[in-house]
Amino acid sequence: MNITRNNVDALNAVVTVEVSKSDYAEKVEKVLADYRKNATIPGFRKGAVPMSLIQKQYGKAVLLDEVNKLLQDNLNNYLVEEKLDILGNPLPKVTEDFNWDVEDYKFEFELGLAPEFTVDLTAKNNLVKYAIVADDKMLDEQVARIQKQYGKLIAKDTVEEGNDVSGVFANEEKGINNRTTLSLDVFKDKKTAKAFMGKKVGDVITLKTKGLFDDDHKLMDFLAVGHDDVHGLDIEVTFTIDEVVGHELATLDQELFDKLFGPKVVTSVAELKAKIKEDAEKQFAQQADQKFFNDVTEFLIANTKFDLPAEFLKKWIQSAGENPMTAEEAEAEYAKSENGLRFQLIEGKIITENNLQITFEDLKAYTTELIKKQMAQFGQMNPTDEDVQGIVARVMSNQDEVRRLSEQLMNEKMLNLFKDKVKAKAKEVSYDEFIKAMYGELKH
Structure with a gap:
């Protein structure tokens, strides 16, 4: 078997796979021999059917199947050995008059190649990293809400x-x-x-x-x-x-404070406001982090310039799903998914260049901390290590959960990297101002 590659341009290539009879003949003969042992054809004993009949009835189908297996295995090995970073999957070039009656075959596959590019996290930008402050107005409103709620x-x-x-x-x-x-x-x-x-x-x-x-x-x-x-x-x-x-309205007294936070955790209105402020700003920090992550993502997509093998990808989209698409449908789907693909490539490069890969131990430690926090929310403040690890093992045996947790952990690693590398302007805002910033209505 001979495999060659012709690079059409920086983003497109055609791989040619030449299959000769010596590559597949032995495997085809073995499969047909197995068919012969078990074939039941009227007029012949089981196992005594002439090979010519087996060949006539099953030969073409077995040939196609074995050649296809050879193609897939050898093409995949070639891509790995050549370290080719491809987008989508290889697309076979259709030959209308392909002749299966000859002994040697030639197959061509189109490849979409991943582009070469650089990601500059330290590039000049107009990004803002918001710190949301629970102001006096919000604290007074929250105290009033509590008095109403418990009144x-x-x-x-x-x-x-x-x-x-x-x-x-x-x-x-x-x-x-x-x-x-x-x-x-x-x-x-x-x-x-x-x-x-x-x-x-x-x-x-x-x-x-x-x-x-x-x-x-x-x-x-x-x-x-x-x-x-x-x-x-x-x-x-x-x-x-x-x-x-x-x-x-409920009276702001020790009975109410204890009901809200436990015995003697809060003992005055000033401490109540401080506690509300602390809890609120923890929640706000998560929202501010998510906006910062989204803003950096958009910035990187807009400012990391590279071309994609667009025509190849549209053809691949046409044939990739369960139901083939028309060219117009594939065009629309490509337009919707292009930015997602761009960030996928950008993210991959960031992960590689900054060693952000997730190990099994990373994921286990992350899951363990999540389980402990969840147990604490339900009042289990000091669970045994055996109990925690039992839950962790059950969670990590679920592939969907592993995928979800891996994405969460990677997002956390990416966010920490963005905070460290991306030089954004820091800005303190109230929650109302942050909401306006979310919708692009707050001036920097």
């Missing part, structure tokens, strides 16, 4: 100051029909809250969406409309009241 609810007939109202926002033309509960201090204009005063269950209030809240994004929650629809939304909606609730 007593009192059903009311009529809306009064400090009440919450539940009901349905509706606008038939825009398809809005969303039940929600809101406190009257959520509105931007105090006149809006006053419009609710004295109203009863069943009453309908008409409101304008423009300037209804201090932040248009709140329309997403209260009206259940998409982000693209909220900016400049200027329509009338009705709010039909179906419940009015008053609150007897």
Whole structure:
């Protein structure tokens, strides 16, 4: 068997595999001999069927099967030995008049080659790494929320100051029909809250969406409309009241603090706010990290320049799935997946160049820490090592879980690398400002 390669250009190659009779004849004969031993054909004893009949009935199919096995094995070995970094899989070049009646064959395969490129994590950029601070406004709101949550609810007939109202926002033309509960201090204009005063269950209030809240994004929650629809939304909606609730606020005393955090962990309102701030900023840090990761990813895709064997990949996409695609469908699919493929290549290079490969021991240690944290959340603060490792073993016997955890761990390694290498501008923001930054509405 002879395998040769012709590099069409830097991103495309054609591999030619020449198969001679000596490569496959012995294997074909052995398979046919096995068929003969077990063949049952009327007029002949089992095992005594003439080989000419076996050859006539099964010969072509066995030949095709054995040659195909040879092709796959030898082509795969060739790609490994030549250290060829390919995209997709080799595509056989179709020959309409291919002749299986000759003894020697020639097969051609198209290859899409991975591009050569460099990744510069230290390149100049306009990225921002946000640190989200729980400001006094947020802390006061959280304390008030806790007092409401742990206070007593009192059903009311009529809306009064400090009440919450539940009901349905509706606008038939825009398809809005969303039940929600809101406190009257959520509105931007105090006149809006006053419009609710004295109203009863069943009453309908008409409101304008423009300037209804201090932040248009709140329309997403209260009206259940998409982000693209909220900016400049200027329509009338009705709010039909179906419940009015008053609150007897919980007292900020030691009994409440102990209920929230355990005995004597918090002993004053100042400590309560400090604890809320600490817990909130831990959660915010995860959100800020995710945005930073996403922003660096987008930056790298946009600024790491390389070509792809696009035409090859479109042809490969056409034939790769269970159901073949049309050229137009493959074009659309390629457009959707191109950035994902680009980052896959960028990520692979980053992993290789920075030795971020995950070992079994890495994954086991990561899983162990996750299990311990989960057990702690359910009150098991000091589990035995035997219990933990038993759970770890069960989790790691599940291939889907191993794949998911590996992705999490790699993302964590990549994030830490980005924090270390990518020189982004640090910026402290409130949570409201961070939400605006998420949607590209906060100026750097």
